[in-house]
Amino acid sequence: MSAALSLDAVGVSYHGPRGKHVALHDFSLELPAGHIGCLLGPSGCGKTTVLRAIAGFEPVSSGSIQLGDHLLSSPVVHVAPEKRRVGMMFQEYALFPHLDVASNVGFGLRRQSAAVRRARVSELLALVGLPEAGPRYPHELSGGQQQRVALARALAPAPDLMLLDEPFSNLDGATRERLTLQVRDILRAAGQTAVLVTHHEVEAHAMADHIGVMHNGRLTRWSDAVQA
Numbered sequence: 691m692s693a694a695l696s697l698d699a700v701g702v703s704y705h706g707p708r709g710k711h712v713a714l715h716d717f718s719l720e721l722p723a724g725h726i727g728c729l730l731g732p733s734g735c736g737k738t739t740v741l742r743a744i745a746g747f748e749p750v751s752s753g754s755i756q757l758g759d760h761l762l763s764s765p766v767v768h769v770a771p772e773k774r775r776v777g778m779m780f781q782e783y784a785l786f787p788h789l790d791v792a793s794n795v796g797f798g799l800r801r802q803s804a805a806v807r808r809a810r811v812s813e814l815l816a817l818v819g820l821p822e823a824g825p826r827y828p829h830e831l832s833g834g835q836q837q838r839v840a841l842a843r844a845l846a847p848a849p850d851l852m853l854l855d856e857p858f859s860n861l862d863g864a865t866r867e868r869l870t871l872q873v874r875d876i877l878r879a880a881g882q883t884a885v886l887v888t889h890h891e892v893e894a895h896a897m898a899d900h901i902g903v904m905h906n907g908r909l910t911r912w913s914d915a916v917q918a
């Protein structure tokens with residue numbers, strides 16, 4: 691089930707050899723259940739850090755992150771990433787090349803019975819428009835088809851929240867535009883709360899209900915998207 695996301699005055703810092711770098715300051719946003727939010731901003735402003743903090747890959751030094759009724763992060767609470775019920779479609783999260791499409795999509799369902807897993811994989815492959823692709827291998831698919839399989843894999847365990855980090859940046863212009871609209875429709879059909887990060891303003895407006903503009907680790911605007 692999708693859930694509302696709330697970030698309240700979140701701070702995240704990185705500690706490196708040259709000392710502390712504050713990547714997010716006093717970062718707050720509210721995203722209602724079933725809505726799609728998009729973060730825009732120049733390179734290095736902290737977009738990926740927001741997603742990493744929500745996913746549980748970075749601890750927060752101040753503030754809190756809440757998903758539905760669950761407190762996920764605060765300076766004293768840190769729920770492990772695999773316990774957060776958050777799905778991810780990141781550019782670097784490629785498909786497993788040695789597994790066929792059905793096994794890729796069913797990967798997060800390994801604890802379910804074979805029959806339940808098979809039914810859910812079929813449902814998801816139909817949802818992403820690739821009902822026949824189960825026995826094929828990732829290298830036999832186009833880049834856009836691979837990204838749709840990655841989306842099916844992330845949606846399969848029915849996460850409370852989906853995070854998408856520049857999911858279309860490796861694709862050419864026409865494929866990218868088509869896939870942006872397809873992914874939006876799939877997320878809407880699933881009633882999925884989602885946060886997308888992109889550099890592309892047009893893509894952000896095509897996909898999102900709410901647009902956040904970031905600058906230097908801060909959210910400078912959070913407004914309703916203007917649908918084309």
Ligand SMILES: Nc1ncnc2c1ncn2[C@@H]1O[C@H](COP(=O)(O)OP(=O)(O)OP(=O)(O)O)[C@@H](O)[C@H]1O
Pocket residue numbers: 704705706711713731732733734735736737738739740
């Ligand atoms: N592991 C790390 N250690 C130290 N600093 C980091 C680390 N990861 C990111 N940063 C710094 O934190 C800031 C925010 O990085 P982040 O990757 O969140 O930006 P971004 O907006 O997603 O950028 P891009 O659009 O280029 O992906 C940058 O100044 C970056 O150099």
